[in-house]
Amino acid sequence: MRKNGAEILIDALIRENVDIIFGYPGGQAIPIFNVLYDTKEIKVVLTRHEQGAAHAAEGYARATGKVGVCLATSGPGATNLVTGIADAYLDSTPLVAITGQVATPYLGTDAFQEVDIVGITRPVTKHNILVKNIKDFPFLIKEAFYIARTGRPGPVLIDIPADISKGFLDDYEYPAEISLRSYRPTTVGHVKQIEKAAALIKTAARPLVFAGGGVISADAHQELFELATKLNAPVTLSLMGLGAFPGEHPLFIGMPGMHGSKTANSALQEADVIISVGVRFDDRVTGHVGAFAPKAKIIHLDIDPATISKIVRVDIPVVGDAKNIVAALVKIVAPRPADAWNDVVNKWKGDTLFAYKNSDKIIKPQFVIEQIYELTKDKDAIITTEVGQTQMWCMQYYKYARPRTCISSGGLGTMGFGLPAAMGASLGRPGALVIDIAGDGSIQMNIQELATISINKIPVKVAIINNEYLGMVRQWQDMFWNKRRSSTCLRGGTLCVECTGSGHCKKPYVPDFVRLAESYDIPGLRATKASEVVPVLQEGLNKEGPVVMEFMVAPEENVYPIVPVGKSLDQAMEEL
Amino acid sequence: MSTRTISILVENHSGTLSRIAGLFSSRGYNISSLTVGETEDASVSRMTIVVAGDDSVIEQVVKQLNRLIDVIKVIDFDNDPIIERELILIRVDSGKGSRHEVVELADIFGASVVHVSASSITLQLASTCDKIDEFIWLIKPFGVKELIRTGKIAMAQPKK
Ligand SMILES: Cc1ncc(C[n+]2csc(CCOP(=O)(O)OP(=O)(O)O)c2C)c(N)n1
Numbered sequence: 204m205r206k207n208g209a210e211i212l213i214d215a216l217i218r219e220n221v222d223i224i225f226g227y228p229g230g231q232a233i234p235i236f237n238v239l240y241d242t243k244e245i246k247v248v249l250t251r252h253e254q255g256a257a258h259a260a261e262g263y264a265r266a267t268g269k270v271g272v273c274l275a276t277s278g279p280g281a282t283n284l285v286t287g288i289a290d291a292y293l294d295s296t297p298l299v300a301i302t303g304q305v306a307t308p309y310l311g312t313d314a315f316q317e318v319d320i321v322g323i324t325r326p327v328t329k330h331n332i333l334v335k336n337i338k339d340f341p342f343l344i345k346e347a348f349y350i351a352r353t354g355r356p357g358p359v360l361i362d363i364p365a366d367i368s369k370g371f372l373d374d375y376e377y378p379a380e381i382s383l384r385s386y387r388p389t390t391v392g393h394v395k396q397i398e399k400a401a402a403l404i405k406t407a408a409r410p411l412v413f414a415g416g417g418v419i420s421a422d423a424h425q426e427l428f429e430l431a432t433k434l435n436a437p438v439t440l441s442l443m444g445l446g447a448f449p450g451e452h453p454l455f456i457g458m459p460g461m462h463g464s465k466t467a468n469s470a471l472q473e474a475d476v477i478i479s480v481g482v483r484f485d486d487r488v489t490g491h492v493g494a495f496a497p498k499a500k501i502i503h504l505d506i507d508p509a510t511i512s513k514i515v516r517v518d519i520p521v522v523g524d525a526k527n528i529v530a531a532l533v534k535i536v537a538p539r540p541a542d543a544w545n546d547v548v549n550k551w552k553g554d555t556l557f558a559y560k561n562s563d564k565i566i567k568p569q570f571v572i573e574q575i576y577e578l579t580k581d582k583d584a585i586i587t588t589e590v591g592q593t594q595m596w597c598m599q600y601y602k603y604a605r606p607r608t609c610i611s612s613g614g615l616g617t618m619g620f621g622l623p624a625a626m627g628a629s630l631g632r633p634g635a636l637v638i639d640i641a642g643d644g645s646i647q648m649n650i651q652e653l654a655t656i657s658i659n660k661i662p663v664k665v666a667i668i669n670n671e672y673l674g675m676v677r678q679w680q681d682m683f684w685n686k687r688r689s690s691t692c693l694r695g696g697t698l699c700v701e702c703t704g705s706g707h708c709k710k711p712y713v714p715d716f717v718r719l720a721e722s723y724d725i726p727g728l729r730a731t732k733a734s735e736v737v738p739v740l741q742e743g744l745n746k747e748g749p750v751v752m753e754f755m756v757a758p759e760e761n762v763y764p765i766v767p768v769g770k771s772l773d774q775a776m777e778e779l
Numbered sequence: 780m781s782t783r784t785i786s787i788l789v790e791n792h793s794g795t796l797s798r799i800a801g802l803f804s805s806r807g808y809n810i811s812s813l814t815v816g817e818t819e820d821a822s823v824s825r826m827t828i829v830v831a832g833d834d835s836v837i838e839q840v841v842k843q844l845n846r847l848i849d850v851i852k853v854i855d856f857d858n859d860p861i862i863e864r865e866l867i868l869i870r871v872d873s874g875k876g877s878r879h880e881v882v883e884l885a886d887i888f889g890a891s892v893v894h895v896s897a898s899s900i901t902l903q904l905a906s907t908c909d910k911i912d913e914f915i916w917l918i919k920p921f922g923v924k925e926l927i928r929t930g931k932i933a934m935a936q937p938k939k
Pocket residue numbers: 589590591592593594616617618619641642643644645646668670672673674675676
């Protein structure tokens with residue numbers, strides 16, 4: 204069938220089951236938006252910034268498991284996507300980013316709004332493509348979705364010059380199948396390796412399951428549950444894995460690493476066999492690598508051969524899809540009754556994995572997260588977060604029961620991720636109660652998306668934990684940099700002469716988030732006293748449509764435990 | 780630090796070379812030499828890369844290369860017997876009546892003369908990297924004005 208490039212693109216997207224695109228137009232993308240104007244199958248969400256579009260597509264992908272799609276124009280539109288693309292790369296999120304480009308005769312001439320976005324994004328995409336010939340276009344779109352979705356998922360960028368989107372192809376046909384000689388992800392685990400893993404597990408006196416985002420991507424949480432419960436093995440989940448095992452389950456021992464639970468870190472250091480699934484041994488998890496899990500033999504199941512022994516030498520690697528491999532493993536492992544090891548771990552765990560000193564006067568940030576959990580644990584809730592202290596408290600005090608309910612920027616640690624991600628998650632899972640739990644610094648990095656939320660009536664709840672600081676950086680300065688709070692106070696700014704560091708600053712906090720919300724036609728609520736937290740949450744969470752709730756919390760609260768950079772997991776500092 | 784020779788079969792696309800070069804540079808791996816050219820199948824290019832690094836670095840390099848979508852196959856020769864060649868062009872001083880000696884040395888190594896001027900002689904030699912190193916070392920005293928090495932190309936010896 205005769206179609207122009209833009210029509211081919213949209214037809215292909217429909218065939219790839221794309222039902223929503225987050226985008227922002229501009230000169231070189233007009234041909235594409237022009238076709239979208241009449242496309243009923245695809246909802247187009249005009250964000251207020253391309254970064255918002257990229258994170259929204261990520262939020263959509265992480266909430267649904269489908270490929271997220273964002274669309275921007277050339278030049279600044281494309282560069283504004285880069286942070287979101289990098290974020291998706293580090294968190295293995297399936298994303299297809301589409302950019303308009305100057306027409307092929309102008310490529311390389313520094314034409315208006317020309318940037319080499321393929322060059323710029325090469326290190327942060329799983330693959331990227333500049334379309335140079337319309338004949339190849341249908342195949343390249345198919346390829347982009349195939350690569351984004353399969354194997355270890357990730358972002359793929361397609362850069363489309365304007366003469367391609369406007370040019371015609373006479374015999375357009377979308378390929379039904381695709382096979383690439385250079386890309387064949389291994390999915391089925393090696394039987395011998397799985398048998399070796401089972402044999403090692405059989406010898407274990409102190410087994411531990413350590414799982415991550417790969418379990419969620421592979422939809423392997425059920426299999427993981429069966430494995431852990433059959434072995435009675437304690438389970439720790441990386442930040443990316445939270446929700447892959449029920450947070451309230453007696454075997455669950457929290458997140459490990461820098462701000463992980465003491466129980467999880469002790470278990471890693473004491474275990475004799477660690478069954479790791481879909482994790483990448485990030486430095487925020489391992490602490491000092493040389494002293495990580497000194498007593499353990501490590502089994503590592505992962506779809507990406509390159510993660511095997513990248514950071515930590517593993518004893519038994521099994522490459523393949525986590526769902527298949529864990530299922531195969533469950534079948535052949537011998538059941539293990541709970542024993543003295545479980546007693547030890549349970550004793551470490553005590554009543555709670557994390558603890559803080561509450562106050563009846565000033566609002567403790569941890570208290571707000573706990574109350575959000577209490578009020579939403581029986582609901583179909585999805586939490587998105589920004590980055591910083593608040594993010595860490597969300598990992599510690601919210602107990603995720605199901606996969607795809609904790610959506611946070613793990614690898615890149617992108618402030619400004621949570622609000623647009625919440626938007627995407629809400630549009631992908633319309634029935635869910637989606638809450639962005641945000642630091643007061645981070646929320647300002649993509650606050651413009653309140654307009655998108657308001658106009659599209661996206662029922663996202665925003666809980667701003669306002670500690671008046673770039674709290675996480677302030678914490679590091681206080682703990683490791685001699686309390687020199689350089690550029691971390693959000694009242695004073697860069698360096699306040701008056702500041703005594705005593706917390707008696709009289710400068711007004713801007714913005715007033717309640718009034719800001721109202722200016723977007725979104726109701727705003729504020730709690731300044733501990734007693735107001737629950738009423739504000741109840742009112743906010745029960746309101747229909749979007750709400751902004753601001754909690755004025757203890758400004759100088761720190762995240763504990765903390766394993767300082769370069770220290771081993773047993774050297775955590777705790778609150779005095 | 781040891782060096783290792785890796786051959787990579789890649790899709791003959793634009794961008795493939797920079798993707799591979801970027802993989803090395805972003806990880807701080809050092810490329811000693813890199814050659815690239817078409818193969819018997821015009822849609823496939825073959826790169827021969829000599830990298831410096833210990834075994835764990837090489838293992839990572841190979842895995843990361845395999846991860847690239849455009850990479851069809853990575854051949855890590857490890858210690859397998861290979862057939863290798865490198866080509867050099869070298870321009871040597873021949874002003875002070877040394878031309879005969881230079882040509883004599885070239886003959887021994889099987890290098891051929893590709894250009895002669897009043898003051899210099901340009902030689903070409905295709906050989907193994909070791910032989911080439913040796914040749915360069917011996918000819919240096921005559922005064923090397925310019926030297927270009929192509930970098931190594933290599934293929935595995937057929938297993939009988
Ligand atoms: C885009 C970006 N810039 C800078 C940082 C470094 N950074 C990490 S946490 C943090 C402070 C975050 O402040 P806020 O959102 O108020 O959260 P809090 O730590 O106070 O809870 C900063 C600046 C980052 N992660 N992302």
